[in-house]
Amino acid sequence: MSEIRYAERLKNMQGNVIREILKLTQQPDIISFAGGLPSPDSFPVLVLAEIAREVILDKRDILQYGTTEGYLPLREFIAGWVKGIGIEATTEEVVITSGSQQGIDLIAKAMIDKGDTAVVESPTYLAAIQILKTYQANFAVAHGDHEGVSVDELEATIARENPKIAYLVPTFQNPTGITLSLERRKAVGALLAHHNTVLVEDDPYGRLSFTDEVLPAIKAYDSSQRVVYLGSFSKLVSPGLRLGFAVGEPSLLRKMVIGKQGADVHTNNLAQAMVYEFCRRGHLEPHIQSIRTQYGHKLKVMQDCLKDLPADIKWTSPTGGLFIWGELPQGMDAGQLLVAAIKEKVAFIPGESFYVEGGHKHTMRLNFSNATPDNIREGMRRLKVALQNYR
Ligand SMILES: Cc1ncc(COP(=O)(O)O)c(C=O)c1O
Numbered sequence: 001m002s003e004i005r006y007a008e009r010l011k012n013m014q015g016n017v018i019r020e021i022l023k024l025t026q027q028p029d030i031i032s033f034a035g036g037l038p039s040p041d042s043f044p045v046l047v048l049a050e051i052a053r054e055v056i057l058d059k060r061d062i063l064q065y066g067t068t069e070g071y072l073p074l075r076e077f078i079a080g081w082v083k084g085i086g087i088e089a090t091t092e093e094v095v096i097t098s099g100s101q102q103g104i105d106l107i108a109k110a111m112i113d114k115g116d117t118a119v120v121e122s123p124t125y126l127a128a129i130q131i132l133k134t135y136q137a138n139f140a141v142a143h144g145d146h147e148g149v150s151v152d153e154l155e156a157t158i159a160r161e162n163p164k165i166a167y168l169v170p171t172f173q174n175p176t177g178i179t180l181s182l183e184r185r186k187a188v189g190a191l192l193a194h195h196n197t198v199l200v201e202d203d204p205y206g207r208l209s210f211t212d213e214v215l216p217a218i219k220a221y222d223s224s225q226r227v228v229y230l231g232s233f234s235k236l237v238s239p240g241l242r243l244g245f246a247v248g249e250p251s252l253l254r255k256m257v258i259g260k261q262g263a264d265v266h267t268n269n270l271a272q273a274m275v276y277e278f279c280r281r282g283h284l285e286p287h288i289q290s291i292r293t294q295y296g297h298k299l300k301v302m303q304d305c306l307k308d309l310p311a312d313i314k315w316t317s318p319t320g321g322l323f324i325w326g327e328l329p330q331g332m333d334a335g336q337l338l339v340a341a342i343k344e345k346v347a348f349i350p351g352e353s354f355y356v357e358g359g360h361k362h363t364m365r366l367n368f369s370n371a372t373p374d375n376i377r378e379g380m381r382r383l384k385v386a387l388q389n390y391r
Pocket of ligand 1: 036098239
Protein backbone atom coordinates (compact mmCIF):
# COMPACT_ATOMS: atom_id res chain seq x y z
CA MET A 1 0.00 0.00 0.00
CA SER A 2 1.36 3.47 -0.83
CA GLU A 3 2.13 5.82 2.04
CA ILE A 4 -0.42 8.33 3.30
CA ARG A 5 0.50 11.79 1.97
CA TYR A 6 0.57 14.00 5.06
CA ALA A 7 0.67 17.79 4.94
CA GLU A 8 4.14 19.30 5.09
CA ARG A 9 3.15 21.27 8.22
CA LEU A 10 2.81 18.10 10.30
CA LYS A 11 5.41 15.87 8.66
CA ASN A 12 8.17 16.43 11.19
CA MET A 13 5.98 17.12 14.20
CA GLN A 14 6.35 14.89 17.24
CA GLY A 15 3.50 14.48 19.72
CA ASN A 16 3.54 16.82 22.71
CA VAL A 17 6.24 15.36 25.00
CA ILE A 18 4.28 16.16 28.13
CA ARG A 19 1.23 14.31 26.88
CA GLU A 20 3.48 11.30 26.18
CA ILE A 21 5.02 11.44 29.68
CA LEU A 22 1.57 11.86 31.21
CA LYS A 23 0.57 8.53 29.67
CA LEU A 24 3.45 6.95 31.61
CA THR A 25 2.27 8.52 34.83
CA GLN A 26 -1.28 7.20 34.60
CA GLN A 27 -0.31 4.21 36.76
CA PRO A 28 -2.00 4.78 40.11
CA ASP A 29 1.11 4.12 42.21
CA ILE A 30 3.11 6.91 40.53
CA ILE A 31 3.16 10.29 42.24
CA SER A 32 3.16 12.78 39.42
CA PHE A 33 4.63 16.27 39.50
CA ALA A 34 4.56 16.11 35.71
CA GLY A 35 1.30 17.61 34.42
CA GLY A 36 -0.08 21.08 34.93
CA LEU A 37 -3.26 19.76 36.42
CA PRO A 38 -5.40 21.52 39.02
CA SER A 39 -6.17 19.54 42.15
CA PRO A 40 -9.19 17.30 41.48
CA ASP A 41 -10.62 18.11 44.90
CA SER A 42 -10.65 21.80 43.94
CA PHE A 43 -13.44 21.30 41.42
CA PRO A 44 -16.68 22.95 42.62
CA VAL A 45 -18.64 19.79 41.82
CA LEU A 46 -21.89 20.38 43.69
CA VAL A 47 -22.35 23.99 42.61
CA LEU A 48 -21.58 23.15 38.98
CA ALA A 49 -23.96 20.17 39.04
CA GLU A 50 -26.78 22.34 40.36
CA ILE A 51 -26.05 25.10 37.87
CA ALA A 52 -25.86 22.65 34.94
CA ARG A 53 -29.27 21.24 35.81
CA GLU A 54 -30.87 24.65 36.14
CA VAL A 55 -29.25 26.03 33.03
CA ILE A 56 -30.39 23.13 30.86
CA LEU A 57 -33.93 23.25 32.22
CA ASP A 58 -34.32 27.06 32.21
CA LYS A 59 -32.33 28.11 29.17
CA ARG A 60 -33.23 25.67 26.43
CA ASP A 61 -31.40 27.97 23.96
CA ILE A 62 -28.04 26.88 25.23
CA LEU A 63 -28.67 23.49 23.62
CA GLN A 64 -28.98 25.31 20.30
CA TYR A 65 -26.10 26.58 18.12
CA GLY A 66 -24.62 29.80 19.47
CA THR A 67 -22.57 32.67 18.08
CA THR A 68 -18.89 32.18 17.27
CA GLU A 69 -17.91 35.21 19.39
CA GLY A 70 -19.37 33.54 22.47
CA TYR A 71 -22.22 33.70 24.98
CA LEU A 72 -23.01 37.39 25.34
CA PRO A 73 -23.56 37.54 29.13
CA LEU A 74 -20.19 35.82 29.67
CA ARG A 75 -18.44 38.23 27.29
CA GLU A 76 -19.99 41.14 29.21
CA PHE A 77 -18.89 39.66 32.52
CA ILE A 78 -15.33 39.23 31.28
CA ALA A 79 -15.15 42.78 29.90
CA GLY A 80 -15.89 43.98 33.46
CA TRP A 81 -13.74 41.39 35.23
CA VAL A 82 -10.48 42.22 33.42
CA LYS A 83 -10.72 45.80 34.75
CA GLY A 84 -9.25 44.24 37.91
CA ILE A 85 -5.92 43.87 36.07
CA GLY A 86 -6.11 47.26 34.39
CA ILE A 87 -7.66 46.24 31.05
CA GLU A 88 -10.33 48.54 29.63
CA ALA A 89 -12.41 46.52 27.19
CA THR A 90 -15.87 46.61 25.67
CA THR A 91 -17.91 43.44 25.13
CA GLU A 92 -16.96 43.61 21.41
CA GLU A 93 -13.33 43.32 22.45
CA VAL A 94 -13.92 39.94 24.11
CA VAL A 95 -14.22 36.60 22.31
CA ILE A 96 -14.76 33.27 24.06
CA THR A 97 -12.38 30.48 23.09
CA SER A 98 -12.28 26.75 23.76
CA GLY A 99 -9.51 27.15 26.33
CA SER A 100 -6.73 29.71 26.01
CA GLN A 101 -4.93 27.08 23.97
CA GLN A 102 -7.40 27.77 21.18
CA GLY A 103 -6.68 31.48 21.56
CA ILE A 104 -3.00 30.84 20.77
CA ASP A 105 -3.99 28.67 17.83
CA LEU A 106 -6.44 31.22 16.40
CA ILE A 107 -3.92 34.08 16.56
CA ALA A 108 -1.33 31.92 14.83
CA LYS A 109 -3.91 30.85 12.26
CA ALA A 110 -4.82 34.50 11.62
CA MET A 111 -1.28 35.81 11.41
CA ILE A 112 1.43 33.26 10.68
CA ASP A 113 2.34 32.18 7.15
CA LYS A 114 5.10 29.66 6.54
CA GLY A 115 8.46 31.25 7.41
CA ASP A 116 7.05 34.18 9.44
CA THR A 117 8.86 34.87 12.67
CA ALA A 118 7.50 34.53 16.21
CA VAL A 119 9.48 35.63 19.26
CA VAL A 120 9.10 33.53 22.38
CA GLU A 121 10.73 33.48 25.80
CA SER A 122 13.39 30.90 26.43
CA PRO A 123 12.06 28.67 27.94
CA THR A 124 8.35 28.94 27.10
CA TYR A 125 5.07 27.02 27.12
CA LEU A 126 5.58 23.83 25.17
CA ALA A 127 2.17 23.77 23.45
CA ALA A 128 2.65 27.32 22.15
CA ILE A 129 5.85 26.11 20.46
CA GLN A 130 3.90 23.19 19.05
CA ILE A 131 1.13 25.42 17.69
CA LEU A 132 3.54 27.90 16.10
CA LYS A 133 5.48 25.02 14.52
CA THR A 134 2.24 23.71 13.03
CA TYR A 135 1.85 27.04 11.24
CA GLN A 136 5.50 26.71 10.13
CA ALA A 137 6.76 29.76 12.02
CA ASN A 138 10.43 30.56 12.41
CA PHE A 139 11.46 31.23 15.99
CA ALA A 140 13.51 33.93 17.61
CA VAL A 141 14.05 33.81 21.37
CA ALA A 142 14.46 36.32 24.17
CA HIS A 143 16.01 35.30 27.48
CA GLY A 144 15.18 36.57 30.93
CA ASP A 145 16.04 36.41 34.61
CA HIS A 146 14.15 36.23 37.91
CA GLU A 147 12.07 39.29 36.86
CA GLY A 148 10.93 37.74 33.59
CA VAL A 149 11.96 38.40 30.02
CA SER A 150 14.69 40.97 29.42
CA VAL A 151 13.01 43.97 27.79
CA ASP A 152 16.26 45.06 26.14
CA GLU A 153 16.72 41.65 24.58
CA LEU A 154 13.06 41.44 23.59
CA GLU A 155 13.17 44.85 21.91
CA ALA A 156 16.49 44.13 20.16
CA THR A 157 15.10 40.82 18.88
CA ILE A 158 11.90 42.49 17.68
CA ALA A 159 13.90 45.27 15.96
CA ARG A 160 16.18 42.73 14.28
CA GLU A 161 13.66 40.04 13.29
CA ASN A 162 10.50 42.11 12.69
CA PRO A 163 8.36 39.24 14.01
CA LYS A 164 4.63 39.15 13.41
CA ILE A 165 4.01 37.76 16.89
CA ALA A 166 5.68 37.89 20.27
CA TYR A 167 4.39 35.33 22.78
CA LEU A 168 4.83 35.83 26.53
CA VAL A 169 3.44 34.22 29.68
CA PRO A 170 4.19 37.12 32.04
CA THR A 171 2.68 35.83 35.27
CA PHE A 172 3.76 32.64 37.10
CA GLN A 173 5.14 31.46 33.81
CA ASN A 174 4.85 27.93 32.54
CA PRO A 175 7.40 26.36 32.94
CA THR A 176 9.49 28.56 35.29
CA GLY A 177 6.92 30.09 37.67
CA ILE A 178 8.63 33.48 37.13
CA THR A 179 6.62 36.73 37.01
CA LEU A 180 7.44 39.76 34.87
CA SER A 181 8.04 42.80 37.07
CA LEU A 182 5.79 45.87 36.97
CA GLU A 183 8.49 48.05 35.40
CA ARG A 184 9.05 45.53 32.63
CA ARG A 185 5.31 45.24 31.96
CA LYS A 186 5.16 48.99 31.39
CA ALA A 187 8.25 48.87 29.20
CA VAL A 188 6.94 46.00 27.06
CA GLY A 189 3.60 47.81 26.58
CA ALA A 190 5.47 50.95 25.54
CA LEU A 191 7.89 49.28 23.13
CA LEU A 192 5.06 47.79 21.09
CA ALA A 193 4.13 51.29 19.90
CA HIS A 194 7.38 51.34 17.88
CA HIS A 195 7.04 47.98 16.15
CA ASN A 196 4.53 46.19 13.96
CA THR A 197 4.39 43.13 16.22
CA VAL A 198 1.35 41.71 18.01
CA LEU A 199 2.02 40.57 21.56
CA VAL A 200 0.14 37.50 22.72
CA GLU A 201 -0.12 37.88 26.50
CA ASP A 202 -1.04 34.41 27.73
CA ASP A 203 -2.25 34.57 31.33
CA PRO A 204 -3.89 31.40 32.64
CA TYR A 205 -2.23 31.71 36.09
CA GLY A 206 -2.41 35.40 36.99
CA ARG A 207 -5.23 35.00 39.53
CA LEU A 208 -3.39 32.16 41.30
CA SER A 209 -1.25 34.47 43.40
CA PHE A 210 -0.35 33.35 46.92
CA THR A 211 0.41 36.89 48.03
CA ASP A 212 -1.84 39.95 47.97
CA GLU A 213 0.04 41.43 45.03
CA VAL A 214 -2.01 41.62 41.81
CA LEU A 215 0.04 43.01 38.93
CA PRO A 216 -1.67 44.77 36.03
CA ALA A 217 -1.59 42.95 32.70
CA ILE A 218 0.84 44.15 30.01
CA LYS A 219 -2.34 44.95 28.09
CA ALA A 220 -3.04 47.66 30.68
CA TYR A 221 -0.09 49.55 29.11
CA ASP A 222 -1.02 48.77 25.51
CA SER A 223 -1.53 52.25 24.08
CA SER A 224 -1.03 50.98 20.51
CA GLN A 225 -3.67 48.19 20.69
CA ARG A 226 -1.06 45.58 19.83
CA VAL A 227 -1.72 43.15 22.69
CA VAL A 228 -4.11 40.21 22.59
CA TYR A 229 -4.71 39.12 26.16
CA LEU A 230 -5.64 35.46 26.68
CA GLY A 231 -7.38 34.31 29.85
CA SER A 232 -8.69 30.93 30.96
CA PHE A 233 -11.10 29.35 33.43
CA SER A 234 -9.15 26.07 33.29
CA LYS A 235 -7.11 26.66 36.42
CA LEU A 236 -9.83 28.67 38.20
CA VAL A 237 -12.90 26.46 37.66
CA SER A 238 -12.17 23.34 35.55
CA PRO A 239 -9.95 22.55 32.56
CA GLY A 240 -12.41 19.94 31.28
CA LEU A 241 -14.97 22.66 30.55
CA ARG A 242 -12.48 24.06 27.97
CA LEU A 243 -13.26 27.71 28.48
CA GLY A 244 -10.96 30.62 27.79
CA PHE A 245 -11.16 34.07 26.24
CA ALA A 246 -9.28 36.60 24.16
CA VAL A 247 -9.37 40.38 24.69
CA GLY A 248 -8.04 42.52 21.88
CA GLU A 249 -8.53 44.99 19.10
CA PRO A 250 -11.82 44.20 17.25
CA SER A 251 -10.39 43.80 13.72
CA LEU A 252 -7.82 41.27 14.94
CA LEU A 253 -10.47 39.47 16.98
CA ARG A 254 -12.61 39.36 13.86
CA LYS A 255 -9.87 37.42 12.04
CA MET A 256 -9.69 35.03 14.98
CA VAL A 257 -13.48 34.61 14.85
CA ILE A 258 -13.28 33.73 11.15
CA GLY A 259 -10.66 31.11 12.01
CA LYS A 260 -12.85 29.83 14.84
CA GLN A 261 -15.88 29.46 12.56
CA GLY A 262 -13.97 26.79 10.69
CA ALA A 263 -12.45 25.24 13.80
CA ASP A 264 -15.44 24.56 16.05
CA VAL A 265 -18.26 27.00 15.12
CA HIS A 266 -18.37 28.13 18.73
CA THR A 267 -17.24 27.13 22.21
CA ASN A 268 -19.52 24.68 24.02
CA ASN A 269 -22.61 26.67 25.03
CA LEU A 270 -23.38 24.67 28.15
CA ALA A 271 -19.87 25.27 29.51
CA GLN A 272 -20.18 29.00 28.76
CA ALA A 273 -23.56 29.34 30.45
CA MET A 274 -22.42 27.31 33.45
CA VAL A 275 -19.30 29.39 34.02
CA TYR A 276 -21.29 32.59 33.52
CA GLU A 277 -23.81 31.51 36.20
CA PHE A 278 -20.94 30.44 38.48
CA CYS A 279 -19.53 33.95 38.21
CA ARG A 280 -22.87 35.79 38.34
CA ARG A 281 -23.91 34.00 41.51
CA GLY A 282 -20.72 35.13 43.20
CA HIS A 283 -18.93 31.78 43.42
CA LEU A 284 -15.82 32.73 41.42
CA GLU A 285 -13.95 34.97 43.85
CA PRO A 286 -14.46 32.79 46.98
CA HIS A 287 -13.49 29.76 44.91
CA ILE A 288 -10.29 31.47 43.71
CA GLN A 289 -9.49 32.37 47.33
CA SER A 290 -9.84 28.77 48.41
CA ILE A 291 -7.61 27.45 45.60
CA ARG A 292 -4.99 30.10 46.36
CA THR A 293 -4.89 28.98 49.98
CA GLN A 294 -4.72 25.30 49.02
CA TYR A 295 -2.00 25.72 46.36
CA GLY A 296 -0.03 28.21 48.46
CA HIS A 297 0.16 25.55 51.18
CA LYS A 298 1.24 22.87 48.68
CA LEU A 299 3.94 25.15 47.29
CA LYS A 300 5.30 25.63 50.79
CA VAL A 301 5.28 21.88 51.45
CA MET A 302 7.23 21.27 48.23
CA GLN A 303 9.67 24.10 48.94
CA ASP A 304 10.36 22.66 52.39
CA CYS A 305 11.15 19.31 50.77
CA LEU A 306 13.49 20.97 48.25
CA LYS A 307 15.75 21.84 51.20
CA ASP A 308 16.49 18.09 51.56
CA LEU A 309 17.70 17.82 47.97
CA PRO A 310 21.33 18.50 46.98
CA ALA A 311 22.18 22.18 47.37
CA ASP A 312 23.69 22.42 43.90
CA ILE A 313 20.24 22.27 42.28
CA LYS A 314 18.85 25.78 41.70
CA TRP A 315 15.09 26.24 42.09
CA THR A 316 12.88 29.23 41.19
CA SER A 317 10.81 30.76 44.01
CA PRO A 318 7.35 31.38 42.55
CA THR A 319 4.68 33.21 44.52
CA GLY A 320 1.78 31.72 42.59
CA GLY A 321 0.79 29.48 39.71
CA LEU A 322 1.46 25.76 39.48
CA PHE A 323 5.17 25.22 38.82
CA ILE A 324 8.69 25.29 40.25
CA TRP A 325 11.60 25.15 37.81
CA GLY A 326 14.87 23.46 38.59
CA GLU A 327 18.37 23.65 37.15
CA LEU A 328 20.49 20.61 37.91
CA PRO A 329 24.24 21.04 37.73
CA GLN A 330 25.46 21.38 34.10
CA GLY A 331 26.16 18.00 32.56
CA MET A 332 23.29 16.26 34.35
CA ASP A 333 20.44 14.99 32.18
CA ALA A 334 16.91 15.42 33.52
CA GLY A 335 15.69 12.82 30.99
CA GLN A 336 17.99 10.23 32.59
CA LEU A 337 16.90 11.40 36.02
CA LEU A 338 13.29 10.84 34.96
CA VAL A 339 14.12 7.19 34.13
CA ALA A 340 15.53 6.80 37.66
CA ALA A 341 12.51 8.67 39.07
CA ILE A 342 9.95 6.49 37.30
CA LYS A 343 11.66 3.45 38.88
CA GLU A 344 11.01 5.11 42.25
CA LYS A 345 7.41 5.85 41.17
CA VAL A 346 7.64 9.61 40.91
CA ALA A 347 7.49 11.75 37.75
CA PHE A 348 8.30 15.29 36.58
CA ILE A 349 8.90 16.93 33.21
CA PRO A 350 12.44 17.32 31.85
CA GLY A 351 12.92 20.93 30.70
CA GLU A 352 14.45 20.46 27.27
CA SER A 353 11.17 20.55 25.33
CA PHE A 354 10.35 24.04 26.67
CA TYR A 355 13.25 25.46 24.63
CA VAL A 356 12.73 26.11 20.90
CA GLU A 357 16.50 26.07 20.57
CA GLY A 358 16.76 22.66 22.34
CA GLY A 359 19.54 21.79 24.79
CA HIS A 360 19.20 22.66 28.48
CA LYS A 361 19.00 18.96 29.34
CA HIS A 362 19.81 19.80 32.96
CA THR A 363 16.49 21.60 33.55
CA MET A 364 13.23 20.24 34.95
CA ARG A 365 9.72 21.33 35.94
CA LEU A 366 7.81 20.30 39.06
CA ASN A 367 4.05 20.79 39.47
CA PHE A 368 2.79 21.29 43.02
CA SER A 369 -0.98 21.74 42.56
CA ASN A 370 -2.13 18.23 41.71
CA ALA A 371 -0.76 15.94 44.44
CA THR A 372 -1.96 16.03 48.05
CA PRO A 373 0.47 17.50 50.63
CA ASP A 374 1.26 13.97 51.92
CA ASN A 375 1.94 12.76 48.40
CA ILE A 376 4.15 15.81 47.76
CA ARG A 377 6.27 14.83 50.79
CA GLU A 378 6.42 11.18 49.70
CA GLY A 379 7.08 12.08 46.04
CA MET A 380 9.92 14.40 47.00
CA ARG A 381 11.42 11.66 49.19
CA ARG A 382 11.33 9.39 46.13
CA LEU A 383 12.88 12.11 43.97
CA LYS A 384 15.73 12.36 46.47
CA VAL A 385 16.33 8.61 46.12
CA ALA A 386 16.22 8.92 42.31
CA LEU A 387 18.84 11.70 42.50
CA GLN A 388 21.06 9.51 44.68
CA ASN A 389 20.67 6.61 42.23
CA TYR A 390 21.40 8.88 39.28
CA ARG A 391 24.56 10.37 40.73
C1 LIG B 1 0.85 29.04 29.50
C2 LIG B 1 -0.36 28.26 29.15
N1 LIG B 1 -1.16 28.70 28.18
C3 LIG B 1 -2.27 28.04 27.83
C4 LIG B 1 -2.63 26.87 28.46
C5 LIG B 1 -3.86 26.15 27.99
O1 LIG B 1 -4.88 26.35 28.88
P1 LIG B 1 -6.39 26.08 28.51
O2 LIG B 1 -6.80 24.91 29.32
O3 LIG B 1 -7.10 27.34 28.89
O4 LIG B 1 -6.48 25.82 27.05
C6 LIG B 1 -1.83 26.36 29.48
C7 LIG B 1 -2.19 25.11 30.14
O5 LIG B 1 -1.49 24.50 30.87
C8 LIG B 1 -0.65 27.07 29.83
O6 LIG B 1 0.17 26.65 30.79
